[in-house]
Amino acid sequence: MPITFKELKGPKGLPVIGNLHKIELENMHNQLEGWADEYGKVYKLILGPSKLTVITDPDITQEILRERPGKFRRMVKMDEVMEEVGVHGVFNAEGEEWKAHRRIVNKGLDVKHQQQFYPEIITSVERLFNKWNNMVDQDQSFDIQQDLLRFTVDVTTSLAFGYKMNTLEEEGGVIQEHLEKIFPMIFKRINAPIPFWRYYKTKTDRIFDHAVVEINKLVDEFIASGKERLIAQPELKTKPSNFLESLLVAAEEEDSLTDEDVRGNLLTILMAGEDTTSHTLAWTIYLLAQHPEIQTKLHNEANKILGEKRWLENYSDHTSLVYAEAVAMETMRVKPVAPLLLNEPIEDVEVGDYLFKKGSRLLIESRYAGMQEEYFTNSNQFNPERWIKQEKGKCPMGHDTKAFVPFGSGPRFCPGKNLALLEMKLVLSMLMKNFSVELITPKEDVREVMAFTMMPSSYLVKLARRK
Numbered sequence: 001m002p003i004t005f006k007e008l009k010g011p012k013g014l015p016v017i018g019n020l021h022k023i024e025l026e027n028m029h030n031q032l033e034g035w036a037d038e039y040g041k042v043y044k045l046i047l048g049p050s051k052l053t054v055i056t057d058p059d060i061t062q063e064i065l066r067e068r069p070g071k072f073r074r075m076v077k078m079d080e081v082m083e084e085v086g087v088h089g090v091f092n093a094e095g096e097e098w099k100a101h102r103r104i105v106n107k108g109l110d111v112k113h114q115q116q117f118y119p120e121i122i123t124s125v126e127r128l129f130n131k132w133n134n135m136v137d138q139d140q141s142f143d144i145q146q147d148l149l150r151f152t153v154d155v156t157t158s159l160a161f162g163y164k165m166n167t168l169e170e171e172g173g174v175i176q177e178h179l180e181k182i183f184p185m186i187f188k189r190i191n192a193p194i195p196f197w198r199y200y201k202t203k204t205d206r207i208f209d210h211a212v213v214e215i216n217k218l219v220d221e222f223i224a225s226g227k228e229r230l231i232a233q234p235e236l237k238t239k240p241s242n243f244l245e246s247l248l249v250a251a252e253e254e255d256s257l258t259d260e261d262v263r264g265n266l267l268t269i270l271m272a273g274e275d276t277t278s279h280t281l282a283w284t285i286y287l288l289a290q291h292p293e294i295q296t297k298l299h300n301e302a303n304k305i306l307g308e309k310r311w312l313e314n315y316s317d318h319t320s321l322v323y324a325e326a327v328a329m330e331t332m333r334v335k336p337v338a339p340l341l342l343n344e345p346i347e348d349v350e351v352g353d354y355l356f357k358k359g360s361r362l363l364i365e366s367r368y369a370g371m372q373e374e375y376f377t378n379s380n381q382f383n384p385e386r387w388i389k390q391e392k393g394k395c396p397m398g399h400d401t402k403a404f405v406p407f408g409s410g411p412r413f414c415p416g417k418n419l420a421l422l423e424m425k426l427v428l429s430m431l432m433k434n435f436s437v438e439l440i441t442p443k444e445d446v447r448e449v450m451a452f453t454m455m456p457s458s459y460l461v462k463l464a465r466r467k
């Protein structure tokens, strides 16, 4: 007989509220990992009226993620919260509708568009270099996370709207100011056992509502000018120059895609593409600061591939930045920024030894498996070499990639993976070609903070110029 929810173990709870009083949202992923040590790879949590099955087993994780959109879907509650914000796009669409959204989003983010868009990314890499070069001239320690966020904001906004954003050199960045209020609130609401905000609005709810209205207004303005551009320059229809134009062309071709869907997907790309990439870079730099020997290896690779240049000028050379990619992968194993994946079965489904009932809530915690000795040898060590294939195309040590899902898995895996890796390799190779990095904030003071994505608490670094 398969194991049902009732039979699962889990932390002891109180009457009515269950384990709710124990949850610390900002630290939830660490709590979930601690309970997996105590109660096993699959266990239960009761949060007031919500019953959650927590999954850290990689085989079960892979099967759930693979069986979408047929047998599993993203958690209904997530969709409800996102719809309230006006986001209806590829992240929260389901079934046939998701397939249509996904086709269009894949196209907008494919290699051809990435290549076409490369000069824009390089402009932002150059601005980042200038900023950091200035910091060295001034002998200043600084908050590098802010620069990384501005970099991904500029790249993602230009990609999404074709709007040449320059928050790296100019103050402002209205879109980002609004998004900063929206992200943490979405995470809070998804995790809230009772939707209080629907009955009573606190000051933070009102600030959130205002940010939502404003961002929707801004995106509508971008859509209107995108439509005007397509009328004025019909040749763009065969060669859209940004994600917005690709969506508008697709909407003309596929009747099922409405203006609301276009807006939803633009907001999705902004939400999915900025914090994820900048926080991963922030974790990478934090880890590099503790490993000067890895910095030297990155510097040597950058010297070889970039030659005399300060950053990578040729798009096609990015595939040669093998060590930089390995560093990014290893960072995502130990510090994945999206370690919580929320799904639910569309029907009663048996997976392995377990029965998951239709509509039950499944919370996948994805870091736990990647940190187990069973799947990765010396799993506690930060060792990029483990990602570099040696003779016979094998990695040098125990290396089971089924336990590594920082970009998700199956048909709904992250469509921005290639873009994110490209951005990370470009920033890392530029940084390490020209500078070495030192952490000024004591490393033990830097905490993991969960708020939609899992980011480092703020820290200061100092850069030194390489000879």
Ligand code: HEM
Pocket (backbone or CB within 6 Å): 065, 090, 091, 092, 102, 105, 109, 156, 268, 269, 272, 273, 274, 276, 277, 280, 337, 338, 341, 405, 406, 407, 408, 409, 410, 411, 412, 413, 414, 415, 416, 417, 419, 420
């Ligand atoms: C290091 C950077 C990133 C990480 C770690 C990351 C991680 C993820 C994860 C874990 C998912 C859920 C996958 C699943 O359910 O199986 C996802 C979905 C998604 N990501 Fe990313 N992501 C990153 C960057 C990006 C970028 C740059 C973009 C676009 C510009 C993007 C767009 C999306 C979209 C649209 C989805 C929803 C896909 C769907 O539901 O079909 N992501 N990402």
